[in-house]
Amino acid sequence: MGHPVLRQIAEPVEVFDSPELHALIADMEDTMAAYDGAGLAAIQIGVPLRVMIFGVEHNPRYPDAGPVPKTVLVNPAWEILDDTMESDWEGCLSVPGMRGRVPRYRQIRYRGYDALGMLVERDVDGFHARVFQHEYDHLDGVLYPDRIEERETFGFIEELQAAGLLGECGESAD
Numbered sequence: 001m002g003h004p005v006l007r008q009i010a011e012p013v014e015v016f017d018s019p020e021l022h023a024l025i026a027d028m029e030d031t032m033a034a035y036d037g038a039g040l041a042a043i044q045i046g047v048p049l050r051v052m053i054f055g056v057e058h059n060p061r062y063p064d065a066g067p068v069p070k071t072v073l074v075n076p077a078w079e080i081l082d083d084t085m086e087s088d089w090e091g092c093l094s095v096p097g098m099r100g101r102v103p104r105y106r107q108i109r110y111r112g113y114d115a116l117g118m119l120v121e122r123d124v125d126g127f128h129a130r131v132f133q134h135e136y137d138h139l140d141g142v143l144y145p146d147r148i149e150e151r152e153t154f155g156f157i158e159e160l161q162a163a164g165l166l167g168e169c170g171e172s173a174d
């Protein structure tokens with residue numbers, strides 16, 4: 001956070017199934033795995049294209065979250081299915097060591113394309129919907145601290161835990 005690229009509006013991908021796109025996604029997958037993240041946007045590794053990945057298998061860090069399928073989304077779009085919002089803890093690989101509570105829409109529909117250009121469309125809710133919204137924000141230069149309303153919930157993990165605000169292992173949307 002602070003690097004100007006994170007504030008850029010990412011550009012759509014125009015060519016699918018290219019060596020460049022496959023290489024970008026492989027880099028993103030390596031990065032996400034290395035940091036044990038739930039998701040990653042291309043802009044976080046300095047590439048301002050509208051590409052995101054996410055996925056969570058059963059993970060003790062997210063005890064209440066169902067698994068989120070491993071997903072690649074290029075040029076995604078989304079709509080709100082239920083305008084109820086709920087707040088939960090998020091973190092971000094671009095804002096290391098911190099957490100904050102972020103309101104997100106509970107139920108959404110998203111669509112986008114995989115690396116080959118095949119349509120992916122899903123109605124999702126809860127943590128899955130949260131991860132998508134977090135990653136989508138990155139495509140428009142928005143970081144989760146921008147969306148925090150309960151400002152006292154934004155802080156360093158150790159401080160939030162010491163204050164009893166954050167549990168043993170706070171959930172991280174990315």
Ligand code: NI
Nearest residue numbers: 092093094174
């Ligand atoms: Ni993030």
